Amino acid sequence: MLYRETGQFKTSYSADQAIFPIFQDRMFILGWLIVAFIAVPLMASEYWFQIILIPFLVFSLATLGLNILVGYCGQISLGTGGFMAVGAFSAYKLATNVPELNIIFVILISGLITALVGILFGLPSLRIKGFYLAVATLAAQFFLIWMFNKFGWFVNYSPSGSIAIPPMEIFGVMVTSAKADPVARYYLALGFTVVLALLAKNLVRGPTGRAWMAIRDMDIAAEIIGIKPLATKLKAFAVSSFFIGVAGALYFSAWSGTAESDAFDINLSFNILFMVIIGGLGSVVGSFMGAAFIVLLPIFLTNLFVGELGFSALTAKHLEITIFGALIIFFLAVEPHGLARMWQVTKEKLRIWPFPH
């Protein structure tokens, strides 16, 4: 009843091509933006910012980046952790060696550097596909982490190999390091996430995204209708790596403040791939849902068991691991296409509500 587009007539091409053509969807997004930009900073505590909100935004962005590559262009990658490390270490080198550079440009340039690295490691995708490509990107993961661990130049020769973000400002407001207000760091992460999510949404519904999907669905057919595989695939690698690089830079600057190369190991790559799969391949909103599921559920379970039910930390951990695994199986069994598909089914049901068919 509430969610029904009946009666919403498009009277111009621009209205028909709008990013959210349905009025309710627009209101829905607007509502979330109001919540994210105004309501959340007013209500959340430091714990919420540091443990729930900022990591959620950072991982959403990384998931979105990987989803462009895996979900839209059909190229499997296991190098996400390595690419995030490129973003983080670039941000560190830029922030410490060019201190006059504004943090916004530091993050954007880190993203561009990661895009270049992504293109480099994307080259094999022109010849190899599927699982073989996954193995090639796995090499990127191990090579990059090894490189950051091996060469002291990347960490300014710090003896422990760990890096720390210096305090940086935007218009006189401190936004990085522990000295910054968590709200400021949240806005930094939120700003990048919203702008890039908008960019991603527009990319995937335009010619670029259609070319990606054509390659994903059948590359030979795509080539026959005039899509260049080289340019299209490398574009996907570049855009995806840019997003992941920005996410890595935010991971380091807005969230953790310090990092070492170990933080970006293969487990991180798998985690982000799981976020993509659980959220839904080829869906922007699914990236956010997947990230929310994987980032927030363990924290929620721990708080539930230890904080509310008073279990010991050890029992809670064991239960958490068990339930987390069971829930992943449950969700994928109920809806193999991920949470995004569930959301779509919900919308379709709402459209014909109160009738079942």
Place this chain on the structure above:
Amino acid sequence: MKLSKFLLGTASALALSGSLVVTDMAVAQEILVPSLVYRTGAYAPNGVPLANGIADYFALLNARDGGIGGVKIKVEECETGYKTPVGVECYEALKAKGAVAFSPFSTGITYQLIPKATQDKIPIFSMGYGRTSAADGSVFKWVFNFPTTYWSQASAVIKYFGDRAGGMDKLKGKKIVHIYHNSAYGKEANPTLEILAKKLGFNLTLLAVDHPGQEQKSTWLQVRRIKPDYIFMSGWGVMNQVAIKEAASINFPMENFLGNWWSGTESDTIPGGAGANGYTSTNFHSVGANFSALNDIKKYVYDAGNGAGKKERIGEVLYNRGIVNSVFVAEAIRVAQKKFGVKQVTGEQVRYGFENLNMDAARWKELGLGGFMGNVKVTCKDHEGGGGVVFIQKWDASGKKWDRVGSAKGYTPMRDVVRPLVEADAAAFAKENGITPRDCS
């Protein structure tokens, strides 16, 4: 699909999570001491005895003395699995509850918490791990790493090797290998070793082992090629026992194989069986259960059924280390209570307590731990507490116990070499992060 059920579940989950982070400040007359533990994951064999030691000492204080200064201590464990992001989550959750001091027991977590805790005015006590340059209290006001650090330890280790070679000048031309855990923790000793290699003229080879350290074939192939005179190891968890087994399999003389203080516990040597006999490691405290405080733990805590672990594991290396950690935290709380005349101390006051700790032989004796470890005197400038004493312990595989070897007094670090390095690194950190060092004179 039962969509309604799913939605209902999500809604109730959200409602619950909303109610979770209500900051219940520690109830009056109870001091909250957080304990970041890892009873799960690859490092659990090390994490379990540590956590038990920490918990048992406070349980003893509560049961025998009614807490500290009449206030009960509440130890709240938070499971990190040795994972850095989870450790930070624990920190944020326990900080909100009013925790007075953190001991992360992970160098990775320590590095993350240093800037945060400095901002939140909560002391970090990283006992013999974490950032070495935090020993410079003028820059790292909120971080304490006494009784000694990785760099001090490395210099003491070289002294011990010199002792074995028959004099420091005899080290010239000797081959020393450092096998280290390829992480922030394992790398800490490298710069000091490199400087000493230059100074004393021994050949140093650095061999990294990646987490978790089950695969060391290539490392030991290199060891066989190099044929080192001495091996020093900075390992952790499963890496240690694998290394000890590998060393035994190539017949490397065990008495020339020395682990650091995180590479010498029962769970490292027992899996090696008879092959591990003679393996040595450093330590900064005694092992064994022959101390009256530990007997009290058996009496007041375990006999009452409140023990965290098994009674027969009291006295293990890492159990005793957990005890030491708790002793220092408890003493810092005591000093703070006395100075500020309050029972319910804050993190800021406990920081004062840490900075004014003076643990001499008499105080150790009073605590029922006479001869347990060297003296520690912390000052504003020196958060390492004087540099400490490093003991060498040797594994007796048949008796399943550690015996002290080398100099009976232990080995003191080369402060003249290490301290300038500490101050230089601290100054670089201060510059990078815009910190003005405080005046300690």
